[in-house]
Amino acid sequence: MSQVWPFPRADVLPPYAFVVTDAAKAKVVARGADLIDLGLGNPDRPTPKEIVAQLHEQADIGKNHRYFPGRGLPALRDATARWYQRRYQAAFDPEREIVITMGAKEGMSHLCLAILKEGDMTLAPDPCYPIHAGGPAIAGSDVEFYRTGTGLSPSQAIKGAIDRVLSRGRRPKLVIANYPQNPTGEVVTREELGRLVSAVEASGAMLLNDLAYADLDFQHRYAPSIFDCGVPFERVKAFAVEAFSMSKSYNMAGWRIATMVGNERMIGALAHLKTYLDYGTFAPLQYAAAWALDHGDQFAEGFRELYRGRAQALVSGLTRAGWPGLDEPRGTMFVWAPIPERFRGLGSIGFTTKLIEDAQVAASPGVGFGPGGDGHVRFALIEDPPRLAEACERIRKFLAS
Ligand SMILES: Cc1ncc(COP(=O)(O)O)c(C=O)c1O
Known part of the structure; x- marks a missing residue:
């Protein structure tokens, strides 16, 4: 049937x-x-054995085997806030502006589902990590691609796509960006990311930045964050969120854990959806991830x-x-x-x-x-x-x- x-x-x-x-x-x-x-x-x-040791220790504590709030444990949300403060001098309220997800892929796709509907317009990179186009498509949004890895600057590519959409009488609702970029390996400077953020801000769209390769920028110790790009982070918070994954920085791909920070309404919508969908990642894993954020730079x-x-x-x-x-x-x-x-x-x-x-x-x-x-x-x-x-x-x- x-x-x-x-x-x-x-x-x-x-x-x-x-x-x-x-x-x-x-x-x-x-x-x-x-x-x-x-x-x-x-x-x-x-995964480094020091991080695995944290998991072992926390897994031996019986109360850690229970359900926990979908937003993520306070210990990991606090560690995320410290990580952003230390690296990018950006402050986030762990109660309102941070949510823990079962990997960036889960978080980004469910964010799309939480904030997009049929007939919306999302700008996504082409080529891209598949969920950047698939997440909006699953949520019913139309997707307009902007080219990556062509030598055209990222902000120009996005501006061009915004103009194309506007010229067809549509308005972009969400722009998805990802630098360092999978699959092209393209990176952005802090200044260029600032121009990209300003272009999205001027368009009135929301921004989702995937910072999964935060530690894998070969020119700089840390890839730039949208919350440290020359545009005051309080202004960026008005329309943007960023995802950081434990998968690549700490070789924790199979653990399924990431953190998303930024706009309170967007984070709140995702957290709200997640109250229906899951109870978050296994608590010992969240404690181990918190330890990694505090001690894992090496x-x-x-x-x-x-x-x-x-x-x-x-x-x-x-x-x-x-x-x-x-x-x-x-x-x-x-x-x-x-x-x-x-x-x-x-x-x-x-x-x-x-x-x-x-x-x-x-x-x-x-x-x-x-x-x-x-x-x-x-x-x-x-x-x-x-x-x-x-x-x-x-x-x-x-x-x-
Ligand atoms: C750009 C990008 N974002 C996110 C992910 C996946 O992150 P996670 O394992 O946290 O779902 C990948 C994995 O290859 C990726 O390339």
């Missing part, structure tokens, strides 16, 4: 970026090949150097292997690689499939990140240099064949 009903929320979503080549990967693995899988951005190193710094080194190793290895036009990323844990000219006709799914079948190396096809990604593939830096060197050697033979 189910086939006679439309499923409007699921039906609007294209196949998820990381599953479209699963069948090709499974076929290669089934024939016993040693696939080097650089597809999903899944940190390969474990680990984040180490992971940043790890990814920077791997990015250099992969880009130089692929360049030597005959892959043209590669640039080192300025941040994140990815290399965004233009598909060599003679394979471009295959499209990114066709090319990735060929790479998997012929070289036993997997990447993510660029089109999985949006229509603007189709000329590229994304390599996740989740292997050490010797294995990356092996991947480059296989690709050298593939390109030469």
Whole structure:
């Protein structure tokens, strides 16, 4: 019977970026090949043992096994406020302006569901981390893309999209931004982020900034926050929220925990929705995350150097292997690689499939990140240099064949 009903929320979503080549990967693995899988951005190193020790300790306390308020434990909201104060000199009220989420992906998508409706207009990057376009689409919003990774400045790209929308008689309700950006590795300076924030403010839209790679900007110790971009943070709070995830800074991807701060109404709407949907992340995990925010900068710094080194190793290895036009990323844990000219006709799914079948190396096809990604593939830096060197050697033979 189910086939006679439309499923409007699921039906609007294209196949998820990381599953479209699963069948090709499974076929290669089934024939016993040693696939080097650089597809999903899944940190390969474990969470630092000091953070895991906090989890063990808190898990031994019986009262921590209960339900807790959906907004998140005060201990973690307080630690978030300290983190913002220390890094970005921005003050947040943990009661009203901070909510803890089960990862940034959950928080951002449910924020969209809480504040958007059918017929609204959201501006999202193209290419982008899939939830930046998928979150608004699930909520029924129309999505207007602005291009990333093209050399056009982020504020100009967003201004251009705002103007396009206005010229069609529409108004943008939400703008989603993400720097350092997945998948392109593009970063912004503090000044450029200030221009971007001012452009959104002038348009009257709300802003959602995804700061998942706060610690993975290769030019600066911390990537800039919208709450420390030259526009007074109290003004930015009038229309914006920011998400910070524990996944990449502390290698806690599987723990599912992030924090969102900013505009009281937006945070309140998300927290309100979450009272219906969940009781928050397991309390011991929240205590461990609070400890990481207070004490974890040293680990984040180490992971940043790890990814920077791997990015250099992969880009130089692929360049030597005959892959043209590669640039080192300025941040994140990815290399965004233009598909060599003679394979471009295959499209990114066709090319990735060929790479998997012929070289036993997997990447993510660029089109999985949006229509603007189709000329590229994304390599996740989740292997050490010797294995990356092996991947480059296989690709050298593939390109030469
Ligand atoms: C830009 C961006 N935001 C958010 C996430 C996911 O964050 P979380 O694990 O907290 O859901 C990722 C993961 O790759 C990402 O690339």
